[in-house]
Amino acid sequence: MLENPRSPRVRAVAKLSKRSARVETGLFLLEGPQAVREALRYLPEAIEELYATPTTWERYADIRDFAASVDLEVEFVTEDVLAAMADTVTPQGLIAVARQTPTAVKDIFAASPRLIAICEEVRDPGNLGTIIRAADASGADAVVLTGRTVDPYNPKVVRSTTGSLFHLPISVGGDLDDVITRAHAAGLQVVAADVKGDDLLAARAEGALARPTAWLFGNEARGLEPEALELADRALRLPIFGRAESLNLATAASVCLYESAFAQRADA
Known part of the structure; x- marks a missing residue:
């Protein structure tokens, strides 16, 4: 002992x-x-x-x-x-x-994913862990972390995933331009979650969320930089029906991933 x-x-x-x-x-x-x-x-x-x-x-x-x-x-x-x-x-x-057992970006997209989460400069460990957990729960195929995102092996991230870290492929340290290029080549639309984007409910009504999708999530305080938004095919926002100024990043990401999961399964 x-x-x-x-x-x-x-x-x-x-x-x-x-x-x-x-x-x-x-x-x-x-x-x-x-x-x-x-x-x-x-x-x-x-x-x-x-x-x-x-x-x-x-x-x-x-x-x-x-x-x-x-x-x-x-x-x-x-x-x-x-x-x-x-x-x-x-x-x-x-x-x-x-x-540590990260998955190479090329292997994630070679597996023909239908739903993935891309995290660009997500800095809060609790947020990242919750996004990984939500991706797992919603049946996403992978989570891709770009170079400026917090280390997924940070103890706080590991704890907040509650084990989901071991359930799906996670790529670490990718370049955003390269990740988006690979997503497009694999047939995924890239949808940015952004407060200035189009209404998610309208996108749902038009059937856009049933397509294979890579959701792009940005920094908690600043969101996505203009250059990152330009790489996406479109930007969507969650409607706020109450008086809240906004949603926490991890909460918003969970809703976005589940909206795609619902749409893809309804379309199957």
Whole structure:
């Protein structure tokens, strides 16, 4: 059992909360039973190390079974060691170290996707994690992140995906011009979510959302730059029926993705 919170091994795990360590090692941190469970179910080969307190390990029989099925051994640690490793203030007794497994942009579009989310300069970790989760829930084929978007392996992003990080392909660091070019070549229309765009309800009525679509989402504060908007085939806005000034980016992205998912399934 690991008992020293200041040991080099514990410090190495704790450093993964920093982007520099993730870039250097190609590893990232998973915290809590939900994230560890989903990684073990859907991408067990990516897990390098697994740590748990004995009490927590006894509590989750399904996680024990998943780990045993892939011959992954757990390293037991004290509560103090787990707290030193964790990024959260109140860790949940389980931590894993996993390899980053991004998908190449070319492979995403080679798979003939019908619905994807492109994130251009999304900076808030919670927003990005929620967009990935919404893309997963709506049946999207992939999420593509351009170079100025927050690192999807940031611990806050990982937690807010609640495991969806392991359910669909995610591309990292793409150039927006290249991504849009590939989307068009794959037969997708590129639709920008923008407050100055056309009414989404009108686009729904004309059947535009049933087409294979790449939704383009921009920065939380500034939205999409004019140059990015020019790359899109059209821009759409969500109507505001109440008194709210606007919608949170992740909420708006969730609605947009689901509108396309509904339209595509109705048209199938």
